[in-house]
Structure formats: C-alpha cells, structure tokens
Amino acid sequence: MAYDVNNAYRITERLAFPRLIGSEGEIRARQIVAEEFKKAGYEDVILEKFKTSFYNWIFIRFVFVLLGIFIMVIGFSFFFNHWITLALIAIFTLFFIKSLAVGNATEIKLFKNDQKNFETENIYTKLKSQEGKATVVFMGHWDSKSQTFPSSLRIILIILAVFGALI
Incomplete structure (x- = not known):
C-alpha cells in the first residue's frame, strides 16, 4: 500500500477534534480509526478493550x-x-x-470508584509479509491530552518558577 499525502490529510482532518479519554470525542475517534483501517483494506481489525484512569x-x-x-x-x-x-x-x-x-x-x-475509570481500546491490525521474513508494526496515539490551564498561563507559571528558583 503506497503512502498518499491527500489521504493522510483527510484522515487527520477527520480526527481534528478534542479526543480526551472517556469523552464522546474519544469514542468517535476510535470509530474513525477502525473505519480507516477497513478502508485501507485491513479486514481483521482488532479492538482490544481495557480500563484506564x-x-x-x-x-x-x-x-x-x-x-x-x-x-x-x-x-x-x-x-x-x-x-x-x-x-x-x-x-x-x-x-x-x-x-x-x-x-x-x-x-x-485504577481508582477504587469505578466511575472515575475509563474504558478505551487499543486498535490494531496485522499485515502478513509477502515473503514471511519480517513483521512491521505501525503505532499511533490517537487520543488527546487535556490541559487544565491554557498554554499561555502554563508558560507564565514555568517562567515564574524558573526565575523564582534563581532568586
């Protein structure tokens, strides 16, 4: 399968939304990733569920x-x-x-209170080598990280901490 820049951009566009674990966005992103594997011709898409927090x-x-x-x-x-x-x-x-x-x-x-834990999935597939000599694994991280504070505030806090430590 050849790499197609337009296809990669289309997939990136489809995933350009917040995807924090446990959110509706993360569930939608899992569906998109599984769909894209199938569109690429991978029939055996494996969805491995697990809990995280x-x-x-x-x-x-x-x-x-x-x-x-x-x-x-x-x-x-x-x-x-x-x-x-x-x-x-x-x-x-x-x-x-x-x-x-x-x-x-x-x-x-995991938290003792199960309501604070999240169910998510690892999504992967296998591609058999034509010559059977090697296995290639492609991985990606498709959920996004939540930030409590905006980036500008975090930068200011880091600068204050560094200068405070120097004083």
Whole structure:
C-alpha cells in the first residue's frame, strides 16, 4: 500500500477534534480509526478493550505542588540553620524519588470508584509479509491530552518558577 499525502490529510482532518479519554470525542475517534483501517483494506481489525484512569497524573499534579512548596521551605531554611537545610534536602530527595516511581510506573492504576475509570481500546491490525521474513508494526496515539490551564498561563507559571528558583 503506497503512502498518499491527500489521504493522510483527510484522515487527520477527520480526527481534528478534542479526543480526551472517556469523552464522546474519544469514542468517535476510535470509530474513525477502525473505519480507516477497513478502508485501507485491513479486514481483521482488532479492538482490544481495557480500563484506564488519570490516577497517576492526578497524583503527580499534587506531588509537584508539594515539591514546589518544599523547595521554597528549603530555600528559607538556609537562612536559619544549615543542619535543618541538610535534613530537609534529604527528606526532599526521598520524597522526590518515591514520587518519580509512581509517575514513571507503566502499570495502569485504577481508582477504587469505578466511575472515575475509563474504558478505551487499543486498535490494531496485522499485515502478513509477502515473503514471511519480517513483521512491521505501525503505532499511533490517537487520543488527546487535556490541559487544565491554557498554554499561555502554563508558560507564565514555568517562567515564574524558573526565575523564582534563581532568586
């Protein structure tokens, strides 16, 4: 199957809408992806359902707020007592390492309240090699990420954090 720029653009146009996991947009995007596989001639389109959640992302958001506060406390403690500062740095390091372990986990953690979990699907198909020598896998990420704050506000917050850390 040859690559067609116009077809790729048409598919991209069809998927140009918010697709946050658990939303109507994500369900519509799953249908479009499955349809496009079938239009491309793949008959055996596999839809693999699984549950997911934003557990790790919500945890990390709160952790980074706490870490930011903790860094400021360390900065102020330096003016009072160097030993307290060293103890706080040790505690901060342990807390940060534990937080990174949760944030980098590949395991999907679900909420106990099932209403906060989302059912989604991996969509893929297989193309047999004509010579049987290799297997090629094409992957893509078709859902979109939600942002709590607008990009401009996030940029301002990052700049303030960087300059605040330098002071």
